Amino acid sequence: METMDTNLDLPGRWMDIEKIIKRSGPFASPDFQPDTKETPRIMNNLQNDFKVLVIGAGGLGCExxxxxxxxxxxxxxxxxxxTIDVSNLNRQFLFRRKDVGKSKAEVAAAFINNRITGCNVTPYKCRIQDKEEDYYRQFKIVIAGLDSIEARRWINGLLVNLVVVDENGDIDPETVIPLVDGGTEGFKGQARxxxxxxSSCFECSLEAFPPQVSYAICTIANTPRVPEHCIQWALLFGLQDATLEKPFDPKKFDNDNPDHMNWLFECAKKRAENFNIQGVTYKLTQGVAKNIIPAIASTNAIIAAACCNEAFKFCTDSSGYLNNYMMYNGLNGVYTFTFEYEMKEGCAVCGTNIVTVEFNKTANLQEFLEKITTDSRFQFKKPSLRANGKNIFMQGILHASTVPNLEKNLPQLGIEEGDEITVTDPALPGIGVRMKVKYC
Known part of the structure; x- marks a missing residue:
């Protein structure tokens, strides 16, 4: 039997695309200029000039x-x-059993490059936070197929920061890199x-996402009562404790790495033993450290198609793009709905970054930290606080020196009514949320 050469382009492969870009239509942008045989501008842009970044090579990413x-x-x-797990193979169709244990990005890129003539997919097995700002500036558009709220907040904040605004408040359109965000959960999904x-950014609608389960820091640090407290202690304090030996760089902790997860489990188990707490298991440790969301192949296909459709429309001007949110529900039939999320006044990323927080004057910094950490508007993960030019509470190497401040109230720390506390968090790259204190 003769084997088909996948390196040869199929005749008429782009016939359907050409029907869209070679003629205008009622939904085309006013700036749309159809391709001609002499000037195939759009096709040249798609195939040669426009670079697209896809974040995530899982269920959504493969599609x-x-x-x-x-x-x-x-x-x-x-x-x-x-890396590829056996459980991925039922829906992440670019992978095969022989690929288990390999990098998702690398295997997916190799599959596409081998199958589609002239396609150049470049893989990177790393965190999005590992790339410099200049790396992201080269892209025409970014498409996120992530199941992590934290990662989506990070890339959203970065792209907002890359926009150049002059002294008059005018935006340089050349610095605007659109983000097409897709997400699925079971039979439900969204694209925006x-x-x-x-337009409104991801942070503007953060309150639409249920806040992650959180525990009081003072309970975790001093009086743990349940196994989850011990696992959270290992995540928040164990990783930062220089006296605890670790077989990896704590700054590069990866909850998908079995060695890293096993260390976390052992650390949490020792913490539980010290407080006579039962029930810390490896499976529970994974459940606390990772937010596992159910995935269905059909939902991934629908949402990925919506995301790529928006990217194609934006890059070709062949039709107006989504303004700006589409939700899909396939639980009891097929239902979609579109609406416009408006920019949120006081958004921590694209707004003024100044938020007034009412707080009891006699309460301590520990209670203030818990108040803002559990606030659905922010959903901070590991916040650091500065006020009046001083470090009030810090993560990382300054953590130990600022922990005693948790028992002091804000006036004892020199913070009066009307003063601003700047909060930074890993979820918001390069952005400090300014909180004006109002005592009640």
Missing amino acids: ILKNLALSGFRNIDVIDMD VILPRI
């Missing part, structure tokens, strides 16, 4: 990469820090188009 490659995009980067500093 997104396939759709982009079959829509004419050739210059694609994909970032994913995970974010134009940094022009």
Whole structure:
């Protein structure tokens, strides 16, 4: 039997794409200029000039990469820090059993490059936080297929920061890199188009996501009562404790790495033994450290198609793009709904960054920290606080020196009514949320 050469382009492969870009239509942008045989501008842009970044090579990412490659995009980067697990094979169709244990980004890129002639998918097995700002500036558009709220907040904040605004408040449109965000949970999904500093950003709608389960820091640090407290202690304090030996760099802790997760389990188990707490298991440790969301192949396909459709429309002007949110529910049939998320006044990322927080004058910093950590508007993970030019509470190497401040009230720390506390958090790159204190 003769084997088909996958390196040969199929005749008429781009026929359907050409029907869209070679003629105008009622939904085309006013700036749309159809391709001609003499000047195939749009196709040249898709195949040669526009670079697209795909974040995530899992359930959504595999579908997104396939759709982009079959829509004419050739210059694609994909970032994913995970490796392939057997459980992925039922829906992440770019992977095979022989690929288990390998990098998702690398295997997905190799599959697409081998299958689609001329396509150049460049993989990176790393965290998105490991890349410099200049790396992200090269892309025409970014598509996120992530199940992590924290990662989505980070890339959203970065793209907002990359927008250049002059002294008059005017935006340089050349610095605006759209973010197409997709997400699924079971039979439900959503897709949205974010134009940094022009439309609402991901942070504007953060309250629409249920806040992650959180525990009081003082309970975790001093009086743990349940196994989850011990696991959270290992995450928050154990990783930062220089006296605890670790077989990895604590700054690069990876909850998908079995060695890292096993260390976390052992650390939490020892903590539990010290307080006579039963029930710390490896499975529970994984459940606390990772937010595992159920995935269904059909939902991934629908949401990925919506995301790539928006990217194609934006890059070709062949139709107006989504304004700006689409939700899908396939639980009891097929239902979709679109609406516009408005920019949120006082948004921590694209707003004024100044928020007034009412607080009891006699309460201590520990209670203030718990108040802002559990506030659904912010959903901070590991906040650091500065006020009046001083470190009030810090993560990392300054953590131990600022822990005693947790028992002091704000006036004892020199913070009067009307003063601002700047809060930084890993979820918000390069952004400090300024909180004006109002005593009640």
